[in-house]
Amino acid sequence: MKKAFVIVIIGLLIVFGGIFGFKAFVNSKIAEAMAHMPKPVVTVSAATAEIAHWHPQLRAVASLAAVQGVDVTPQIAGNVTAIHFRSGQYVQAGTPLVQIDDSTQLAQLASDQAQLRLASSNLHRTQELIATKAASQAQLDSAQATYQTDQAAIKDIQATLNKLTIRAPFSGYLGIRQVNVGQYLTPGTKIVDLQSWSPLYANFTLPQSDLQNIQAGTPVQIQTDALPGQTFSGKVTALGSAVNSTTRQIEVQATIDNPKNQLRPGLFGELTVVRDTTEKVLVIPVSAISYNTYGDYVYIIHQEKKDGKTQETAMQQVIKPGKQRDGMVEILSGLKQGDRIVTAGQVKLVNGSLVTISHDA
Template sequence: MKKAFIIVIIVLLIVFGGIFGFKIFVNEKISEAMAHMPKPVMTVSATAAKTELWHPRLQAIASLAAVQGVEITPQIAGNVTAIHFHSGHHVQAGTVLVQIDDSNQLAQLASDEAQLRLAQINLHRTHELIATKAASQSQLDSAVATYQSSVATLKNIRATLNKLAIRAPFSGYLGIRQVNIGQYLTPGTKIVDLQSWDPLHANFTLPQSKLRDIHVGTRVQVETNARPGQIFDGKVTALGASVNSATRQIAVQATIANPQGVLRPGLFGEITVIRNIEEKVLTVPVSALSYNTFGNYVYVVKKVTQDGKTVEVAHQQVIKSGKERNGQVNIVSGLKAGDMVVTAGQVKLVDGSLVKISNEKDA
């Protein structure tokens, strides 16, 4: 029994040893074959890093405000007898918006006009009597005073009537109506908003250290998430007279063109101040950048000689990037003008990959 057990063990050792030995042999042959196989060539898109002229920019958060905006309110109390506008419509300056009951004033107007006519007749008659010395100078003075008083009284009642017909003080867009026919209004009661939309003011602040970089006439651009993808141009039109002693910020006001009326007072957005100087910067497309825990990098394509042939090889290059603009990113360090960087297809690359540059869309 002991001898048979030993024989079985020996047979098993021979069998398993053969199996393991065969696997080792096969792996060695595969490794040898792989070592002699040519490296795969990856097709990528690439472009050269280039030098551009950029205007240095300052950025801040701006609030839009109407150049002219007001809440329409009555100056004299009374009941609303007519409403001549619709919410959201555009009105011209001088358009009557609301009529407040003026029946008493109209009656008084008729009385005052009659008194003025009488005063005119008496004054004319007195002048005739003075010519014939049938009236005294005091009578003439009294007639003149009565006439002038009647004129002033008539002007007063007409001014009151004008205030009871509430008009748009300037051209603009109306908000939502806040009053109804028959409603009794007191001075200060809100009737409707009136805002002009073109142009608009953009109000923002900048640190005192940027004061030398901005002046009246400096170009600005505004973007807001209310109109994504659109840029609105304007210029700085005013600077604050002093720096805020608490925040050390200076107030700045720009005027923004809004010819299509797509912006509204009260919106906020990002404003970019474009300085009137140019700087040379090195740029590559944003799509060329890759990221890992060690920072940003790009793949730089270089031509090298391997086995007597010229091939293109992609090497990882760590870079320091700056600001982005119009799909380009400023490269602060790590590249030089003319370096070919991969812009598409880098996900299939490793450092040292052989590549073929093809700038077709399906690369």
């Protein structure tokens, strides 16, 4: 029994040894054949690392605000008797917007005007009498005081009437109407918002380290996803008086031109502060950079001669990228001016791949 078990084990070893030996033989022949096969040539697109002159830029997220913007509200309580505007309408400064019931004040004005006419007559009569010494100075003083008091009462009621006719405090665009005829309004009730759209303020913050690079008059540009592809220009008009002690940021305000009224208060966008100086930077297309867990890299194209023939190979090169702008990226280290790098087709490459440059890409 023991002898039969040993024979079976030996037989299995022979069988499996033959199988693995055959596979090893086949693999060695395949490797030998592959070693004699020419390397495949990968078609790629290429570009040259070159020097560009960039204006140093500071970037921030900015919020747009109206130079003049307000919620129109009443100062005196009362019922709305008339509405003189439409939602979204452009109005000039002083345009009547809403009329609040002024019937009581108009009646009071008529009474005060009658009192003023009487006081005026009494004053005139007293002045004539005092000229003939038929009235005393005390009577004249009393008549003048009554006349002036009645004048003041009319001015007071006229001021109240002016407040009951709510007008646009400045020219601009109205928002959505919030009130209706017959509605009772109390002081502070929002009637409509009024905003001026041109120009607009852009409010943003910058780190304290950038304070030396910005001042009133520094040009800025802003883009917003509400109007993709469009850039609006302006200038810095004010800086905060102090750096925030918690965030170490300083508040900055720029004024943005909005000639076609495309921008709206409340929008936010990416703002760029453009400095007057320029700097030389080494740049390549952003599409040339590949990424992995070990860092960013590109494929540099090298020329070499082999067997009397010139061939081009792609070799990986670790780089340190910097700022990006208009599809180009600054290279801080890893490349030099004139290096040719692969911009398309990297996914088909390995270190040392033979390449040919496509001039159609």
